[in-house]
Amino acid sequence: MDVLELSAIDPEQRELVGGKAAGLAALIRLGERVPDGFCVTTEAHSRGEVPRAEFLAAYERLGAGPVAVRSSATAEDLPDASFAGQQDTFLAVEGADDVLAAVRACWDSLHTERATAYRETAGIAHDTVRMAVVVQRMVDAEVAGVLFTANPLTGSRSECVVDAAPGPGTAVVDGAAAADHYVLDGTAPGVRGCLTPARSNELREVGDRLQSRLGAPQDVEWAYDHDGTLWLLQSRPITTLFPAPPASGRPGPRLYVEFGHVQGMLQPVTPVGMSTLKEMLAGMLASVGMTVDVVDIGGRLYGDLTDAMRDPVTRRRLVKLMAVDFGPRAQAVVEHLLHDPRFAPVRGTRRRNTAALATAPKAVAGILGTLARPAKARARVFAAIEHLRQQPVVDPPTVAELLPLVEETERPDPGLEAITWPVVTGILVAAVLPTLLKGIASDDEIRTALGGMPHNVTIEMDLALWQVARHAAPHRGLLLGTSPDELAAAHLAGELPDIGLTAFLDTYGHRCAAEVDAGVPRWSEAPAPVFAALANYLRVTDPDQGPDRRFERARARAESMLAELVRRARRERPVRGRLAGFFLRRARELAGLREAGKFAGLYALRDRRRRLLLIGAELRAQGLLERADDVRFLTLPELRAVVDGGGDPRRTVAERQSHYAREMRRRTVPVALLSDGTDVETLLPARTSDGRTFTGTGAATGRARGPARVVRDPADAYVEPGEILVAPTSDPGWTPLFLTAGGLVTETGAVMAHGPTVAREYGIPAVICVPGATERIRTGQMITVDGAAGTVTLDAQPDVGPAAAPATDAVSASSGLAGE
Structure with a gap:
């Protein structure tokens, strides 16, 4: 089939007619008013020729007058990739030869630089994409434009947004001219611009209808002809929206x-x-x-x-x-x-909350006991962790016996209680310090006193990896000259020399980035990020910049600041000063335990994941999964149904994999949503900026200047000593990168979260919650991070490239100014 009337297309024929034609066919099936037209299918494109006789017959049926010729690629108007404007459209084309030429031009636009770059960004393989072309009768438009059935800026599903302009609407779509802008929220629209209130209401009604019937917010192109008739020219999913919360059945907004x-x-x-x-x-x-x-x-x-x-x-x-x-x-x-x-x-x-009331006596006893005997409490914490690490675990041989163990989530290990209250106490004593020291110490001084904190399992992990790097020095060439993925495969195959990594992974192999998700591979399974971190450590050639010495300097500054704050507090407010001194010392003894609870809990997740993979291997052997690890794309009830003979899950797994891959590409995640999908941060007053200084929240004291290194995935990250690490976020799986970084900038986080806590331990300045940092800052730009002011400043004339500044200069800057 080389030419198909739009009215004859099945919307499921995307591979034959492309996304735009499939979308128009769906509108026609719904009874919406769409200009007549036809589609030159992907089969014609695959052969590279337009069947002239079929084409001319279809064109004659349209009246042989002016038409719109529009690309309709198979990777177009997708739920997660619109390809808006990436391939060509030609309007008001008239005459068979000119229309044929426009069809061929649409084919050629599949391979333009912009379309190719868009596919690469969207993760779409070039060789999987084919092009169809839509030819439609032109609407002689009085006014035209674009309707978004949800607000694309705020995410609100309670608002429609319309941009409109007189004429055919190309100025609106192309952004070539100013358009009248309307936000329709259900209240009576005013009289202004090129849309009458009646037309505004009609567009909102159409938008509500399409969003409901197509099952997702839509981006709709439309036009009113000179008779006042509304025509729909295109409808596709809005690809930029974050999903809305599920219906709660409770009064809103929520x-x-x-x-x-x-x-x-x-x-x-x-x-x-x-x-x-x-x-x-x-x-x-x-x-x-x-x-x-x-x-x-x-x-x-x-x-x-x-x-x-x-x-x-x-x-x-x-x-x-x-x-x-x-x-x-x-x-x-x-x-x-x-x-x-x-x-x-x-x-x-x-x-x-009856649970909180029931645990209150135990909490009081646990906290008071920890405050009274912090060393004894710490000993119990680390004894419990070691017990969990060495505890023998037997896996039953059958899926029927394994699955109940995976489903069992409500029986915590009794040993965890020995960890809980010391951890909680450490968090509380650190949290109370700003109140106790109000008017006596600044937040920056308190953070300095909480730097270089002992007893932190994540710091101990990073320093243990540093020792592995020192033992690996004789193999520097191998580790720097081989990709992390190749090194990981060689390690798992037992083909690498012994550098102490096996012992490291025996203790810390249950960790990884995003480690709270049992579906994510642990370092012991996929150690490529560990090898990436080792390569970074091997680039540190100045012993004084070794993480062990940097940590020691941070510890010394903290102890000095603690002594100064105690003296100041007792001098200015004697009674409160004695209490502040007690809590400061207890914070140094206990706050480092903050990481211990999560670290210990990861052993149970490790066992849970191992058992899931055993179940997955059995389902793969039965032909129910393509890979054992595909088990992570099933919920536990679904897994139970499959094990009990409830059908083939492979289609569900494939759909979930596609959705997961799409969400993995998402660069921003709203920190808060209303029940109608509104991203609440879009409602806040905009921050003022001079274009060079970005404001966030200071999370670790100090000031450093160096070239930026933007990293979105720690798996194969390359960070030169002294570079400023700019990342969307950071969890313990990211912290090995901190050992070579001169400073830290993130888009999210909390002052007491894992990443900033570890940054303080190393004495590197950190600024968190800088909106869009990974987009606004480029690798190689010289930036200054000021942890006290909570700012990140670009140099006036940024130098981009690896030679922007010598690494040693950046390291010296971060080291020399860390105490400012």
Whole structure:
């Protein structure tokens, strides 16, 4: 089939007619008014010729007058890639020869530089894409434009957005001229611009209808002809929107706050990991007296904080809770919404938390005992961790016996209780310091006193890897000259010399980036990120810049600052000063334990993942999965159904893999959403900027200047000594990169989260929550990070390239100014 009438196309024939034609066919099937036309299919494109007789017959049926000739590639108008403007469109083409030439020009546009670059960014293989072409009768437009059935800037599904201009609408689509802009929220539209109120209402009604019937927000091109008739020229999914929260069945609007950025995790959670994390987060929040519904939005974990916002008592401490546990971005959102009348306090919204009440006596005893005997509490913590590490685990031989162990998530190891209260105590004593030292010490001074913190398992892990790098020095050429993936494969095959890595992985191999997700491979399975970090360490040639010495300098500065703050506090406020001194010393003894709870809990996740892979291997042997690791794309109930003979899951797995890959490419994740999909941060007042200075939140004291290194994935990251690491986020799996970095900039996080905590331990300045940092800063640009001011400043004339500044100069800058 080389030529098909649009009315004869099945919307499922995307591979034959491309995305645009399939979308138009769907509109026709729904009874919408679409200009007549036909499609030159991908079969004609594959042969490289247009069947002239068929083409001319179809053109004659349109009246042989002016037409629009539009590309319709198979990788076009997709749910996650619109290809808007990437391939060509020709309007008001008339005459058979000119229309044929326009069809061939559309074919050629498949291989333009812009279309090729777009496919590469979207992860679409070039050899899988074919081009069809749509030919439609031109609408003699009086006014035309674009309708978004959801607000593409805020994400709100409660608003339609329309851009309109007189004429055929090309100025609107191409952005060549100013258009009249309308935000339609259901209230009566005013009289202004080129759209009458009646037409505005009609467009909103069409948008609501299309969004409902097509199952997703739509980007619609439209035109009114001179008779006042509305024609739809295209409808495709809006690809830039973050998914909206699922319907809760409860009164709205509702507020959802994202949890992953606190853990340094922006990537989506695998389906198999979601249930464990939901239960874990709900339990953590219950321990601080909050009953929160945790939901999956776009593969990320969000908590419904609406009841806490509306509760007259809870709302008073919610801002402080956000600042400590969720970060400054979430704090700003909550502060903004506290003044929103839709979240005004309402009596009777609190849900009684009996779990928190039941654990209160145990919590008091645990905290007081830890404060009284911190060394003994620490010893119990590390003894419990070692017990979990060495605990023998037997895996049953059959899937029927393995699956119940994977499903069992409510029986925590008794040994974890020995860890819980010392960790909680360390967090509390650090959190109380700003209040105790108010008017006596600045936040920057307090952070200095909390730097170089001992007893941190993540720091110990990074320093252990540094020792592996020192032992590996004789093999420097091999480790620097071979890719991390090749080294990882050779290690797993037992083909590398012994450099101490096996012992390292025996202790820390259960870790990885995004390690709270049981669906993610551990370092012991996929050690490429470890080899990438080793290569970075081997580039450190100045012993004084070794992480062990940097950590020691941070520790010395912290002890000196602690002594100064104690003296200052006792001199200015004797009673409170003695209390502040006690908490400062306890913070140095206990706050480093913050990482211990998560570290210990990862052993259970390691065992859970191993058993999942055993189940996956058996399902693969039965022909039910392509790979054992595909088991991560099934939820536990789905896995139970498959094991019990409930069908073939491969189609579900393939769909989930595609969705997961799409979400992995997403660069930004909203920190807070309303129930209609509104990204709350878009409602906040815009930050002022001079174009060179970006404002975030200072999280680790100091000031450093050096070339930026933008890293989005730690798996094969290359960071020269002294470069400023610019990343979307950071969790413990990222921290080995800190050992060579001169400073840290992230787009998300909280001051007390893992990444900033580790940055303070090493004495490198850190600024977190810098919006769009990985997009606005380029690798090689010289930047200055000021942890005290919370700013990142680009040089006036940035030098881009690896030779922007000698690494040794950058290292010296970060070292020499770290205490400023």
